[in-house]
Amino acid sequence: MNGAFRQTQVPPGVQCFVGEEARRRRRIEEAVVSAFEGWDYEEIIPPIFDYADVFSGETLASKTYSFIGRDGSILALRPDFTSLLAKIAAGRLRERPAPLRLFYSGEVVRYEPPRAGAQSELHQMGLEHLGGDSRAADAEVLAIAAECLERTGARDWVLALGHVGVFNGLVEGAGFNPARVEALRDRVEAKDAAGVREVLSGSDLRVAAAEAIERLTSLAGGPETVLEAERIFGFSPTASAAIVELRAVIDALDESGLGDRLAVDLGEVRGLDYYTGLVFRVYAPDLGFEVGGGGRYDGLLARFGRPLPAVGFMLGLDRLAVLLERQGGEPETPPARAETVSGRDLGRALRLARERRKTGARVRFGDGEAR
Amino acid sequence: MTTITIALSKGKLLPGTEALFRRCSLPFPLGDSRRLVVPARNFRFLFVKDADVPTYVEHGVADCGIAGRDVLLETGSDVLEPVDLGFGRCRLVVAAPAGSGFTPDKLPIARVATKYPRVATAYFLGRGLAVEVVKLAGSVEIAPGLGLADCIVDVVETGRTLLENGLELIDTVAESSARFIVNRASFHARREEVQELLRTLQGGPS
Numbered sequence: 223m224n225g226a227f228r229q230t231q232v233p234p235g236v237q238c239f240v241g242e243e244a245r246r247r248r249r250i251e252e253a254v255v256s257a258f259e260g261w262d263y264e265e266i267i268p269p270i271f272d273y274a275d276v277f278s279g280e281t282l283a284s285k286t287y288s289f290i291g292r293d294g295s296i297l298a299l300r301p302d303f304t305s306l307l308a309k310i311a312a313g314r315l316r317e318r319p320a321p322l323r324l325f326y327s328g329e330v331v332r333y334e335p336p337r338a339g340a341q342s343e344l345h346q347m348g349l350e351h352l353g354g355d356s357r358a359a360d361a362e363v364l365a366i367a368a369e370c371l372e373r374t375g376a377r378d379w380v381l382a383l384g385h386v387g388v389f390n391g392l393v394e395g396a397g398f399n400p401a402r403v404e405a406l407r408d409r410v411e412a413k414d415a416a417g418v419r420e421v422l423s424g425s426d427l428r429v430a431a432a433e434a435i436e437r438l439t440s441l442a443g444g445p446e447t448v449l450e451a452e453r454i455f456g457f458s459p460t461a462s463a464a465i466v467e468l469r470a471v472i473d474a475l476d477e478s479g480l481g482d483r484l485a486v487d488l489g490e491v492r493g494l495d496y497y498t499g500l501v502f503r504v505y506a507p508d509l510g511f512e513v514g515g516g517g518r519y520d521g522l523l524a525r526f527g528r529p530l531p532a533v534g535f536m537l538g539l540d541r542l543a544v545l546l547e548r549q550g551g552e553p554e555t556p557p558a559r560a561e562t563v564s565g566r567d568l569g570r571a572l573r574l575a576r577e578r579r580k581t582g583a584r585v586r587f588g589d590g591e592a593r
Numbered sequence: 594m595t596t597i598t599i600a601l602s603k604g605k606l607l608p609g610t611e612a613l614f615r616r617c618s619l620p621f622p623l624g625d626s627r628r629l630v631v632p633a634r635n636f637r638f639l640f641v642k643d644a645d646v647p648t649y650v651e652h653g654v655a656d657c658g659i660a661g662r663d664v665l666l667e668t669g670s671d672v673l674e675p676v677d678l679g680f681g682r683c684r685l686v687v688a689a690p691a692g693s694g695f696t697p698d699k700l701p702i703a704r705v706a707t708k709y710p711r712v713a714t715a716y717f718l719g720r721g722l723a724v725e726v727v728k729l730a731g732s733v734e735i736a737p738g739l740g741l742a743d744c745i746v747d748v749v750e751t752g753r754t755l756l757e758n759g760l761e762l763i764d765t766v767a768e769s770s771a772r773f774i775v776n777r778a779s780f781h782a783r784r785e786e787v788q789e790l791l792r793t794l795q796g797g798p799s
Contacts, residue, residue: 380781413780414772416677439675443784485781507595507782510653511671 235334235342237540242556247345250542251327253373254347258325261366263349266324268306274298277305281495285332299331304496304534305522307350312528320353320530327539341540348516348536352523357467359533360500360518361474367504367516367535368480374542375551379506379513381475381483382442384490385468386497386517388451391460392435396427406435411492413439430457438489445472447486464499471500496522500533508548513541560586597636597779597786600650600658602643606771609680610659617793635786647672647774656779656787662769663748667709673780676773676794682750683769685712689744690737691761697722697744704743706736713746716766734758 232238239247255265274288274296282305288298300306303326311322327347334342349366351359364381371379389410393403402421409417418436425432434454441451448469455461468486475484490501499518506513516535523530563578563585565571575587601610614621620633631638639655647670649655658672663685665674687705689695697703702723707713710726717724727742734754736742746766749755755762773794780787 378782380784382781412672412674413775414674414677417674420768442780443788485784487781505778505781507778508653510651510776510778512778 237341237343243543245557246546247539247543250374250546251345251347251539254370254537254539254542255325255327257366257369257373258347258349260369261323261362263323263325266307266310266326267328268300268303268310268326271297271299272306272309276309277301279305279495282332285334287331287333301330301332303328303330303346303348303536304350304519307534308352308522308532309526311350311352311530312523312526316528321359322352322530323349324352325349345539346536347539348514348534350532350534352532353530356499356518356520356531356533357470357474359531360467360471361478363516363533363535364471364475364502365478365480367502367514367537368483370537371504371513374546376506376513376542376545377549378508379483379504380485381480381502382485382487382490382505383468383472383500383502384487385464385500386491387464387467387499388455388461388488389435389438389491391458391462391464392431392438392455394460396425396431398425407491410435410438410489413442413489415439434458434461438491440489442487442489443485445476445481445484445486447488448472451486451488467499502535504537506545506549509541509545511541513545514538558584560584562586562589564589595635595783595786596632597657597783597790598639598655599636600639600641600646600655602646602659603640604643606643606659606661606681609678609771613678613680613794617796619793644668650774650776653776653778655776656783657773657775657790659771660774662767662772663709663712665772665774666767666769667711669711670774671777673775673777674772675775675791678771678773678794681769681771683748684750685709685746685766685769686749686755687716687744687746687763687766688734688749688755688760689763691759695744695763697724697763700743704741705746706733706742706744707746708733709746712766716746734760 274286277286277298282301286298286301288296291297307324307326315322325348329343329345331343351363367381393406405421406418409421415436418439422432422435437454441447448465451465455465472484490503496519497517498520501517503512503515514535514537518533520531523532561578561583563571563575575585578585611621620636622631622633622638629640639649641649643661644664646658646660647665647668650658650672651670659678661681663683697717702725703717704725704727705713706727706729708729710728713726714724727736729736733745733747735758736745738759744763748769752762775787
């Protein structure tokens with residue numbers, strides 16, 4: 223192989239946007255960022271790479287592009303923003319009083335095996351709310367997510383809410399080894415009641431607890447599902463506390479007018495391993511995978527030396543763009559037609575072009591037809 | 594009510610699927626078997642290869658589908674599997690030539706012929722055994738006899754095929770049956786339609 227193919231072939235997983243596609247993405251990004259700024263969040267542009275340890279965590283570790291720096295330290299291209307923002311909040315911004323409201327918009331790079339909705343290069347737009355009153359922060363973050371979707375013009379989207387404390391509360395104290403917990407989580411995520419029974423068979427878990435775990439696979443529906451969950455999980459203090467938190471957020475969102483956008487899914491237990499409370503995902507009927515999601519991660523900042531409760535979410539720009547295109551939204555208005563400015567006297571032509579530009583005209587300089 | 598798209602396999606799960614749909618008074622279009630996309634009432638059916646059913650559902654091209662657990666294990670698709678439909682029961686097994694005394698730990702590296710490379714790899718590596726997977730598209734049972742592999746990982750229903758090819762069962766990797774699968778986004782974004790279908794299939798009041 224002489225390597226010449228590399229001059230034309232692109233590596234799998236990367237993307238390139240041209241003209242109208244790029245403009246569409248820019249519009250979407252502007253709509254989302256205006257919502258972030260409207261709720262008084264401050265932009266952070268974090269570094270594109272950092273020490274690999276910053277991103278450690280089982281879910282991301284296997285997806286991180288890492289490399290050795292000149293000084294021998296292991297570095298990694300950012301696979302996610304949340305860890306970076308946590309590090310910055312605990313480091314450079316450590317004197318800033320909480321709560322901190324921070325947002326970002328940029329690319330992350332992940333090694334992703336080919337599957338639905340997974341590229342190696344993803345543009346994420348998200349925010350983190352660090353410190354402050356947790357219930358209010360949870361509700362605020364969900365309301366902002368809703369506003370972002372409204373501003374982009376997306377239709378029929380749903381916020382599916384869960385809480386990792388329900389699953390964790392039911393499994394804690396069962397004395398399962400980590401492999402069994404993972405197998406159980408995998409089957410709960412798949413809503414596979416038969417699979418859950420299979421994983422639990424032979425365990426000495428109390429019948430009530432085993433049945434409750436199995437019920438996680440079917441406890442999904444409208445906001446009223448949380449009432450049913452309250453009854454079923456009453457016997458577990460951790461699970462009950464989780465349901466109380468979830469219900470407080472649902473009630474607040476419902477009262478704010480978002481009730482018909484909400485779904486409850488207590489089997490939604492997958493995702494990044496740093497989530498500790500509320501988790502949610504955004505779904506829409508024209509996209510087979512989530513548009514974005516987020517949750518509460520009260521343990522992460524302590525890792526960087528500034529223990530603060532935190533909640534955040536992100537929307538995938540790539541996914542939002544696909545969704546809006548499938549929903550047949552407004553076609554991107556083409557830019558105004560350019561006027562050609564040329565002449566044999568280069569200096570005079572350039573002066574004219576600069577004058578026209580001052581009036582805001584779109585100018586195509588030199589010869590050739592304007593587009 | 595919007596149209597719900599259901600991906601079905603034209604393979605061995607088809608008779609069981611047809612019986613199930615008739616029992617639940619759901620429409621089931623057959624007849625012209627060359628048509629691959631068939632609308633019926635408020636449904637649209639896609640007839641695809643069984644290994645492709647989870648792919649259509651994972652990508653959201655189909656809202657729901659029916660796939661064997663064996664296929665789901667092999668594709669590793671991220672889909673919901675809310676109903677075990679009970680038909681199409683079979684087992685994924687390791688089998689080797691009868692009387693060969695095969696156990697994988699006796700070999701420095703076991704050569705395994707299979708249509709399920711992902712399942713086979715996970716099984717052997719998960720037990721700390723090195724494995725060389727020989728991917729075949731069919732007639733896996735003849736591979737050990739011809740020297741292509743030391744053993745196979747394949748599905749068996751009755752075990753007769755194993756017997757006829759001089760193979761014996763070494764271990765069961767997983768039990769399989771037909772599963773009703775649902776796309777994650779459809780589950781929430783088409784909640785009413787999907788929930789009604791789930792109730793119908795589980796025999797509750799619709």
